Amino acid sequence: xxxxxxxxxxxxxxxxxxxxxxxxxxxxxxxxxxxxxxxxxxxxxxxxxxxxxxxxxxxxxxxxxxxxxxxxxxxxxxxxxxxxxxxxxxxxxxxxxxxxxxxxxxxxxxxxxxxxxxxxxxxxxxxxx
Numbered sequence: 420x421x422x423x424x425x426x427x428x429x430x431x432x433x434x435x436x437x438x439x440x441x442x443x444x445x446x447x448x449x450x451x452x453x454x455x456x457x458x459x460x461x462x463x464x465x466x467x468x469x470x471x472x473x474x475x476x477x478x479x480x481x482x483x484x485x486x487x488x489x490x491x492x493x494x495x496x497x498x499x500x501x502x503x504x505x506x507x508x509x510x511x512x513x514x515x516x517x518x519x520x521x522x523x524x525x526x527x528x529x530x531x532x533x534x535x536x537x538x539x540x541x542x543x544x545x546x547x548x
Contacts, residue, residue: 421524422466424459432459467524475531482539485532489542492526 424432435456442449478485499513500506507513532540 421470421522423522424463428459428462432456435459463522467522468527471524471527471531475528475535478532479535479539482536484539484541485536486541486543487529487532488525488545488548490525490529490545492520496520 423429435452439449439452439456442452496517498517499508499510529540529542
């Protein structure tokens, strides 16, 4: 699975997010905290991208045919929010699931495999897999 932030980095991110919640909007302090949060999230994204590149290269070199589930990540990570009349259920849980799906990098890995092993990637219908 794709790498995420290490435990101390996650703790730092949580601490910075609490600090951000206390900072006054528009202040220089808030901008600094926002920048620190952005640096941590960029590091996580860079790690994920690096993992996708290395894994896709290894798979493309190692196998003649690569089968991947044809997952519709965009549909899988749609919002759980409903309308004002009928609000969605378990919105926080769905938000967490969406974060986990996007952090796994399925879509990125499948896309890079298509680039690195053209014609050798077989997309399988994900139903009942």
